[in-house]
Amino acid sequence: MKFLLAAAAALAVSASAPASSPAEPDLAAVRAASERFRNVEVALAEGYIAAPGSICETAEAMGQPAALGAMGIHYFRPDLLGITAPPNPRVAGSGTHTDFLNPAILIYEPRADGSLELVAVENLVFESAWRAAGNSAPPSFHGRPYERMADDPATSIDEAHMFEPHYDRHVWLYRDNPNGVFAPFNPNVTCPRATTGTGHAH
Numbered sequence: 001m002k003f004l005l006a007a008a009a010a011l012a013v014s015a016s017a018p019a020s021s022p023a024e025p026d027l028a029a030v031r032a033a034s035e036r037f038r039n040v041e042v043a044l045a046e047g048y049i050a051a052p053g054s055i056c057e058t059a060e061a062m063g064q065p066a067a068l069g070a071m072g073i074h075y076f077r078p079d080l081l082g083i084t085a086p087p088n089p090r091v092a093g094s095g096t097h098t099d100f101l102n103p104a105i106l107i108y109e110p111r112a113d114g115s116l117e118l119v120a121v122e123n124l125v126f127e128s129a130w131r132a133a134g135n136s137a138p139p140s141f142h143g144r145p146y147e148r149m150a151d152d153p154a155t156s157i158d159e160a161h162m163f164e165p166h167y168d169r170h171v172w173l174y175r176d177n178p179n180g181v182f183a184p185f186n187p188n189v190t191c192p193r194a195t196t197g198t199g200h201a202h
Contacts, residue, residue, distance in 0.1 A: 024142060025101050027181070030121065031173045033101040038118045038174070040075070043106055048075040052087055052162050056110055056191030059184075062149075063157045068179065069187030071170070072107040072119055074161075080104035082129060090151075092164040094129045098139050100171065107170070109189050119175035119189055124168040138167045144182050 025033075037043045051074040059068035078084075081104050082095030097104050104123050108116035125139060127148070138145045150165035151158050160166065170184055177186040 027171065027173065030100045030103075030171060034103060034106070034118075034121050034173065037106050037121075040108060040116045040118075043075055047077050047079065048106055049078065050075050052091065055161065057161050058191050061157060062161060063152075063155060063159045064185065067187065068183075068185040070109075070189040070191045071185060072109045072189050072191070073116065074105050074107055074122070076105045076124075081124060081126075087162060090160070090162055090164050092128075093126050094132075096125050096129055096133050096135075098123050098125065098141070100141065103171075105168075109175070110192055112192075117174075119186065120170050120172045122168055122170045124163070124166050126163075127165040127167060130167060139169070141169050141171070142182070144169065147184050 037046075037048075054073055056073050057071040058066070059070060060066040076083075078093075080095055080097040080102070081091075082093035082097075083091060084093075095104070100121065100123060103121035105121065106118060107120040107122060109119045111117055123139075123141070123146075125146070127150070130139065138148060140146065146167035146169040148165070148167055149160045149163070151160040168184075169182060172181050172183070172186055175186055175188055177183055177188060179186060
């Protein structure tokens with residue numbers, strides 16, 4: 001009986017977890033590869049830098065329902081995104097990097113004591129670069145196409161958080177997300193009001 005219960009539990013877990021292709025790392029491997037970045041000083045030493053303004057991104061600030069939650073503060077590797085110049089006025093790049101064992105972006109939640117807690121990893125490719133490389137469909141990870149984000153200049157908020165139109169995929173390895181491990185926002189992540197952004201890039 002105990003064996004049958006254990007087998008049933010294992011099947012339930014495997015059924016709820018997203019499947020990966022043989023060419024993609026599983027989530028345990030991605031976590032093992034990024035574990036050292038829980039210390040933001042390690043990330044900085046390896047070339048990650050905070051996104052413009054160190055803004056803590058929320059769903060509400062990006063034109064989505066506030067109940068979806070937040071992302072956090074993005075730290076990115078300019079070389080992996082193909083960025084060679086400062087934002088003018090938005091971040092743009094030519095990279096097509098999608099390897100989650102070496103994520104282009106780390107996402108941190110700012111804590112009350114001023115520290116940063118790693119909550120997710122992310123890969124992002126700019127739409128223009130991805131299409132210039134001959135791709136007609138967005139990249140995907142574990143069978144899930146990346147999200148497309150682009151700012152609408154007709155609105156008062158910045159739907160693309162100071163980035164040019166892009167595809168991105170979040171993986172919530174370090175914070176449980178009721179929206180799903182690959183969802184853009186997480187209701188279990190919060191941003192102090194002083195660190196959030198609401199308007200377009202200038």
